[in-house]
Amino acid sequence: AQSVAQPEDQVNVAEGNPLTVKCTYSVSGNPYLFWYVQYPNRGLQFLLKYITGDNLVKGSYGFEAEFNKSQTSFHLKKPSALVSDSALYFCAVRDPPSYSGAGSYQLTFGKGTKLSVIP
Amino acid sequence: EAQVTQNPRYLITVTGKKLTVTCSQNMNHEYMSWYRQDPGLGLRQIYYSMNVEVTDKGDVPEGYKVSRKEKRNFPLILESPSPNQTSLYFCASRITGRDSPLHFGNGTRLTVT
Numbered sequence: 001a002q003s004v005a006q007p008e009d010q011v012n013v014a015e016g017n018p019l020t021v022k023c024t025y026s027v028s029g030n031p032y033l034f035w036y037v038q039y040p041n042r043g044l045q046f047l048l049k050y051i052t053g054d055n056l057v058k059g060s061y062g063f064e065a066e067f068n069k070s071q072t073s074f075h076l077k078k079p080s081a082l083v084s085d086s087a088l089y090f091c092a093v094r095d096p097p098s099y100s101g102a103g104s105y106q107l108t109f110g111k112g113t114k115l116s117v118i119p
Numbered sequence: 120e121a122q123v124t125q126n127p128r129y130l131i132t133v134t135g136k137k138l139t140v141t142c143s144q145n146m147n148h149e150y151m152s153w154y155r156q157d158p159g160l161g162l163r164q165i166y167y168s169m170n171v172e173v174t175d176k177g178d179v180p181e182g183y184k185v186s187r188k189e190k191r192n193f194p195l196i197l198e199s200p201s202p203n204q205t206s207l208y209f210c211a212s213r214i215t216g217r218d219s220p221l222h223f224g225n226g227t228r229l230t231v232t
Contacts, residue, residue: 032217043123043209043223044162051218090161094217105217106177111161 002027002093006110013081014118021076021113023091032094033074034107035065039087047089050074061085081117088112121146125210125224132200133232140195140227142210148222149215151193152177153185155206156226162209168193169215200231 003026013019025031032051036044048059055067065076076089091110123144132138144151152167154177164177168187182204184196193212197204207228211221 034220036221036223041225043211043225044221045223046220049218049220106164106167107221109162111159 002031002095002108004091004093004108004110006089006091006113008113009111010114010116012116012118015083016080019078019081019085019115019117021089021091021115023074023076023110024072025074025091025093026072027093031074032105033065033067034092034094035059035063035074035076036090036092036109037061037087038090038112044090047076083117083119086115086117088114121222123210123212123222123224125208125227127227128225129228131230131232134201135199137196137198138200138229139197140208140210140229142193142195142224143191144193144210144212144222145191146212146214146222147190148212149190151187151210151212152221153183153193153195154209154211155179156209157206165195165208197229200229202231205229205231 005024034049035047038044047063048057050057050067058064063078067074090112092107094107095105126141149170153165154162156162163179165183166185168174174185207226209226210224213219213221
């Protein structure tokens with residue numbers, strides 16, 4: 001079965017500094033990877049995804065993520081953090097086609113990383 | 120506006136009193152799903168539905184029921200809630216396809232005393 005690990009429960013970064021939120025995965029076959037963000041009292045919002053192609057994926061709000069197959073990682077990055085980026089971030093991996101019944105393609109989430117951007 | 124709507128946002132109930140959390144989406148998505156979010160555990164899938172009248176268990180289905188009689192609605196039913204079902208619940212939907220992202224509702228915070 002596939003799995004996702006987010007090794008840091010919390011990441012603190014000063015406003016204006018670059019930020020990285022880490023994610024590693026385990027899946028059979030080619031991974032489909034996603035990042036979501038959850039602001040207080042809101043549902044999760046899709047940020048970006050990696051399907052295939054360029055290892056650097058760009059997403060919403062200036063975020064990007066780097067796919068590294070050899071390290072099985074998909075770290076989320078942003079060159080300059082904003083206070084408004086403070087939120088809970090979830091990495092997720094989707095079932096490979098051979099694993100899902102009838103193409104259900106379930107999503108497995110990491111436990112989340114709380115990002116605090118300090119003014 | 121494209122959205123997933125859950126109701127209610129907050130619910131406090133007592134053990135054993137049946138309740139339903141509604142979920143509706145206006146994007147004509149085939150796939151819908153329920154998750155619960157607990158501190159330190161992330162999101163865990165309860166049930167999902169690939170289309171009308173097609174539902175299946177997720178990772179933590181015990182104590183829950185769902186139905187999908189219409190494409191837009193996917194209610195979550197707790198027939199006899201227990202305190203261990205106190206949690207934050209999210210409904211989500213997407214089009215079919217492995218690369219399609221989920222769209223989430225704003226959540227329902229349930230407390231069972």
